[in-house]
Amino acid sequence: MDFGALGGxxxxxxxVGGFELFDRTSFATMALASRHRPVPTWAGASVAFVASxxxxxxxxxxxxxxxxxxxxxxxxxxxxxxxxxxxxxxxxRGPESETAGSTSARTAFLAALGTVFALEMGDTTMxxxxxxxxxxxxxxxxxxxxxxxxxxxxxxxxxxxxLGTRVEPMLLHRIVVVVLLVVGALTxxxxxxxxxxxxx
Numbered sequence: 001m002d003f004g005a006l007g008g009x010x011x012x013x014x015x016v017g018g019f020e021l022f023d024r025t026s027f028a029t030m031a032l033a034s035r036h037r038p039v040p041t042w043a044g045a046s047v048a049f050v051a052s053x054x055x056x057x058x059x060x061x062x063x064x065x066x067x068x069x070x071x072x073x074x075x076x077x078x079x080x081x082x083x084x085x086x087x088x089x090x091x092x093r094g095p096e097s098e099t100a101g102s103t104s105a106r107t108a109f110l111a112a113l114g115t116v117f118a119l120e121m122g123d124t125t126m127x128x129x130x131x132x133x134x135x136x137x138x139x140x141x142x143x144x145x146x147x148x149x150x151x152x153x154x155x156x157x158x159x160x161x162x163l164g165t166r167v168e169p170m171l172l173h174r175i176v177v178v179v180l181l182v183v184g185a186l187t188x189x190x191x192x193x194x195x196x197x198x199x200x
Contacts, residue, residue, distance in 0.1 A: 008136030009144040015132075016125055017148035024183040025119045026156040028083060029112060031176045031183075033160030034167075035090070036108030042157035044112030049149035052120035056129035056145070057138040076191025082118055083184030086111075091177045116153075119187065125149070 020026060025045075033041040120126055125145075132141045164172060189196065 005136065005140050008132075008140045012129075012132050012136065012141050012144035013148045016128060016145045017152055019125050019128060020149055020152045021155070023123070023125065024186055025116055025123070025125075026152055027179055028115050028119060028183050029153055029156035030160035030163070031179045032108070032112050032115060033157040034164035034172060034176055036111060037105055038157045038161035040105040040108035041112040041160070042153050044109040044114075045116045045153035045157065046150045047109075048113045048116035048120060049153060050146045051117060052123075052126055053129055053142055053145045053149065055121075056126045057133050057142045073191040073194065076121075076123075077188050078118065080184040080187030080189075080191060083115065083180050083187060086115070087177045087180035087184060090173070090180070112157075 029041065029045045032045075129141050129145045132145075163175075167175070
């Protein structure tokens with residue numbers, strides 16, 4: 001059935017946004033926004049999402065074919081390891097060393113950009129975008145996918161910031177560290193044994 005460009009846009013928007021809304025990348029963005037300024041965190045996450053979508057619709061399929069599933073797994077393991085390292089660094093520094101509004105905009109932007117971009121490489125969302133290109137073309141998928149992902153980043157940054165201003169600092173610090181450790185561990189597990197996550 002041919003849905004046309006508008007139908008394709010709406011389908012890609014709904015599927016990509018739905019996949020990402022409760023994805024580990026969203027939880028990582030929430031955790032970052034609870035410790036950093038929300039707008040630069042959103043901006044960094046959005047730039048990373050746009051970049052990952054552009055890769056997905058342009059060279060993503062060729063990249064997956066070239067690297068093969070084993071190398072994509074290595075990228076996921078590296079991203080998960082980076083998140084765990086960041087969580088351990090936060091745990092070492094303690095909650096009093098940094099509050100939600102105290103970091104620079106540049107730090108917030110770069111933290112979100114690096115984290116989200118690393119998590120999105122080879123992620124389910126990227127693969128879904130690659131598959132959708134065959135149905136609706138690169139332009140529809142790029143526009144719909146990036147719009148959905150930018151909206152999800154805005155939601156995650158807003159929610160993370162609200163949590164950061166309403167939750168006691170020590171409790172929030174522990175939650176952020178645990179969330180990042182869990183997301184990192186799941187990302188590594190996904191990279192090492194993707195078959196165990198076939199439901200994603």
